[in-house]
Amino acid sequence: NAGVTQTPKFQVLKTGQSMTLQCAQDMNHNSMYWYRQDPGMGLRLIYYSASEGTTDKGEVPNGYNVSRLNKREFSLRLESAAPSQTSVYFCASRRDSTYEQYFGPGTRLTVT
Amino acid sequence: GQQVMQIPQYQHVQEGEDFTTYCNSSTTLSNIQWYKQRPGGHPVFLIQLVKSGEVKKQKRLTFQFGEAKKNSSLHITATQTTDVGTYFCAKTGANNLFFGTGTRLTVIP
Numbered sequence: 174n175a176g177v178t179q180t181p182k183f184q185v186l187k188t189g190q191s192m193t194l195q196c197a198q199d200m201n202h203n204s205m206y207w208y209r210q211d212p213g214m215g216l217r218l219i220y221y222s223a224s225e226g227t228t229d230k231g232e233v234p235n236g237y238n239v240s241r242l243n244k245r246e247f248s249l250r251l252e253s254a255a256p257s258q259t260s261v262y263f264c265a266s267r268r269d270s271t272y273e274q275y276f277g278p279g280t281r282l283t284v285t
Numbered sequence: 286g287q288q289v290m291q292i293p294q295y296q297h298v299q300e301g302e303d304f305t306t307y308c309n310s311s312t313t314l315s316n317i318q319w320y321k322q323r324p325g326g327h328p329v330f331l332i333q334l335v336k337s338g339e340v341k342k343q344k345r346l347t348f349q350f351g352e353a354k355k356n357s358s359l360h361i362t363a364t365q366t367t368d369v370g371t372y373f374c375a376k377t378g379a380n381n382l383f384f385g386t387g388t389r390l391t392v393i394p
Contacts, residue, residue, distance in 0.1 A: 204380060213294070215373060215386040216328065223380045231381065263327055272377055273318065276327040 174199050177277035179264050185283045186254040194249040194280050196264030204267040205247040206274065207231075207239060209260040216263065222247055254284045289317075289376050291385030299393050304361040306388035308374035316377055317357045319348060322387070323370040331359075364392045 177198045186192055198205065203224045208216040208231075218231030222241040236258060238250045251258060261281050265274040290309045298304050308317065316335040320328040332341055334350035334357060341348045347360045361368055371389045375382040 206381060208384075213386065215288070215291075216384040218381055218383075221381050229380070232383075265328075271333065272316075273330040273333060274328075274382060275330070279327050 176200065177264055177266055177275050179262075179277035179280055181280060182278065183281045185285065186251075187285055188255060190254050191250065191252050192254065193251075194262055194264070194282075195246070196248065196277055197246045198264075198266040198275070199245065200266060200268070200275065201244070202266035202275075203244070203269055205241065206265040206267070207237075207247070207249045208263045208265065209233065209258075210263060210279075211260050219249065219262075254282075256284045258282065259284045288383055289314075289374055289385040291374055291388055293388055294386065295389050295391070297391045297393060298364050300366060301363050304364050304368070304390055306359050306372050306374075306390075308357045308359075308385050310355050310376060312355070314350075314354045314357075314376050317350060318375045318377065318382065319357075319359055320373045320375060320384075321370050322373065326370075328373060361390075364390070366392050366394055368392055 180195045206221045207219040210216050217233050220239040222228045225244045228239050240248045261279050263279045264277040267274045318333045319331040322328045332348050338352045339350040345362045349358045369392050371387040373387045374385045
C-alpha cells in the first residue's frame with residue numbers, strides 16, 4: 174500500500190496563476206482532508222470530504238476549491254494564487270473505525 | 286476558538302534528559318490524539334486517548350489524559366536524537382481534527 178500520495182512535491186507559482194494539487198489514498202477511507210502548515214501556526218484545515226460526493230469548508234477555505242473525484246482522490250485547486258498562499262499543503266485520510274489520520278508527504282508551494 | 290493550546294512552543298534538551306509537552310482546552314474533549322512530525326516530514330499518528338485519567342505508554346513515551354478531559358500531556362523519558370521533531374496534539378470534531386500549534390523538540394547530543 175502506498176498510503177496517501179500527493180503531487181507535486183514542490184511548486185513555484187507567480188501571483189495570479191492557478192494550479193491543482195492532487196491527492197490519492199489506497200486505504201479505502203471515506204474521509205479526506207486538506208491542511209496547510211505555516212511556521213508557528215500548526216496545521217489548519219482548508220476543506221474536508223466526509224464521503225465521496227460531499228465536501229465541507231474548514232477553518233481557512235478562502236481562495237481554494239476542492240473536488241472529491243471519487244473515493245480515492247481529493248484535489249485542491251488554487252484559482253488565482255496569492256503570496257499569502259505560500260505554505261506546505263498536506264492531504265490526509267482518516268481511518269473510519271479509529272479516527273486516526275494518515276498524511277501524505279506534502280506539497281511545498283511558493284507564490285511569488 | 287476551536288484550537289487547543291499547546292506549551293511550550295520550543296524545547297531544547299540535552300540527550301538523556303526528559304521532555305514534556307502540554308495540551309490544554311477550555312472545553313471538555315471527547316478524545317485527543319497525538320502526532321509527531323520529523324523535520325521536513327509529515328505528521329504521523331502516535332496515539333489516541335479517550336477515557337478520563339487515561340495513561341498510555343509507548344516505550345519511552347507516556348501519554349496522559351486529564352481527569353476533567355480538558356488537558357493532556359506527552360512525556361518522553363531519556364530523550365534520544367531520534368525524538369527530534371514537532372509534537373502536536375489534536376482534538377477531534379464531528380468529522381475533523383483541530384491541531385494545537387505544536388512543540389518543537391531539539392535534542393542536543
